Amino acid sequence: MIDLLQVSQLPPFLVERLEKEFTLHDFVDPADPDKLLDEIGPRIRGILAGGMKGPNANLINCLENLEIISSFSVGYDATDVAAAQARDVIVTHTPEVLTGDVADLAMTFILMAPRRIGEAERYLRSGKWLGGRMDLGTTVRGKRLGILGLGRIGKAVARRAEVFGLHIAYHDIKPMGDLLYRSYPSLLDLANASDILLVACEGGEANRGLVDGKALAALGPEGFLVNAARGPIIDQPALISALRDGGIAGAAMDVFDGEPEVPAELMAMENVVLTPHIASSTHETRRAMADLVYDNIRAHFDGKPVLTPVPPQI
Numbered sequence: 001m002i003d004l005l006q007v008s009q010l011p012p013f014l015v016e017r018l019e020k021e022f023t024l025h026d027f028v029d030p031a032d033p034d035k036l037l038d039e040i041g042p043r044i045r046g047i048l049a050g051g052m053k054g055p056n057a058n059l060i061n062c063l064e065n066l067e068i069i070s071s072f073s074v075g076y077d078a079t080d081v082a083a084a085q086a087r088d089v090i091v092t093h094t095p096e097v098l099t100g101d102v103a104d105l106a107m108t109f110i111l112m113a114p115r116r117i118g119e120a121e122r123y124l125r126s127g128k129w130l131g132g133r134m135d136l137g138t139t140v141r142g143k144r145l146g147i148l149g150l151g152r153i154g155k156a157v158a159r160r161a162e163v164f165g166l167h168i169a170y171h172d173i174k175p176m177g178d179l180l181y182r183s184y185p186s187l188l189d190l191a192n193a194s195d196i197l198l199v200a201c202e203g204g205e206a207n208r209g210l211v212d213g214k215a216l217a218a219l220g221p222e223g224f225l226v227n228a229a230r231g232p233i234i235d236q237p238a239l240i241s242a243l244r245d246g247g248i249a250g251a252a253m254d255v256f257d258g259e260p261e262v263p264a265e266l267m268a269m270e271n272v273v274l275t276p277h278i279a280s281s282t283h284e285t286r287r288a289m290a291d292l293v294y295d296n297i298r299a300h301f302d303g304k305p306v307l308t309p310v311p312p313q314i
């Protein structure tokens with residue numbers, strides 16, 4: 001059987017399916033990684049990765065017979081794709097199948113933060129309602145939604161937001177062709193012209209800290225920030241300051257810099273919605289992602305083209 005290295009947690013149903021046809025080696029948290037690699041490294045022909053944990057250049061380059069990395073995620077910033085592709089190692093991911101669920105969560109956030117839904121639930125549960133009505137929220141309809149990164153997920157959120165009567169604009173480094181949405185040449189221009197700023201761009205080093213203190217200041221004291229992409233895209237200390245000092249009105253986030261650790265300051269704030277990276281976490285989507293991870297691996301080792309390769313990065 002072909003040997004695969006599993007570097008990230010995967011759903012049990014995917015592991016079980018793969019184990020019927022491949023030998024899987026658990027490398028999620030190895031006690032002695034060097035010893036294990038000495039033993040099995042030369043046999044490894046594939047890596048199973050995830051959105052938050054993938055192989056770095058060192059690991060990729062020490063596996064001389066590596067042919068493919070299949071990531072259980074649409075985002076591939078955790079894998080050193082450039083290092084893999086430089087060695088002609090194929091990298092695959094799971095686009096499309098999770099777009100709907102991720103967009104649904106982002107749209108939920110766009111409603112939740114201005115309407116103060118998380119805070120309202122805490123208000124009721126803690127018995128505060130008995131002491132009087134909660135403060136007012138903000139209407140979402142008619143507000144300006146700025147989308148940073150108009151890819152598959154950004155577009156899917158835009159379609160949902162149209163139905164809720166939001167005015168949509170975006171900033172993207174890629175030309176988008178003819179769209180009905182207004183394009184802004186920079187994030188600052190977009191943030192200036194937005195009531196709600198949705199982060200929907202790729203993660204990775206190039207975008208680390210992209211949403212910085214200046215962008216948050218441009219969003220302004222009545223603005224809301226929504227992030228269901230990657231935590232490090234936002235300068236987290238700058239966000240905490242802006243939320244604390246009234247620089248922005250509120251935020252809703254599914255991802256964090258350094259997750260699963262979430263800063264205590266954020267946890268203590270009322271004007272934030274926080275979820276534990278659940279955007280794609282539905283039975284249906286996780287099954288579809290697992291099928292795609294399997295299908296990519298199977299296709300490759302059957303000598304067929306993979307279904308969803310990561311585009312060339314170099």
Ligand code: 8YV
Nearest residue numbers: 050051052072073074075280
């Ligand atoms: C997953 C993700 O939670 O697809 C992505 O990029 O971040 C999420 O769908 C993650 O990949 C699980 O490993």
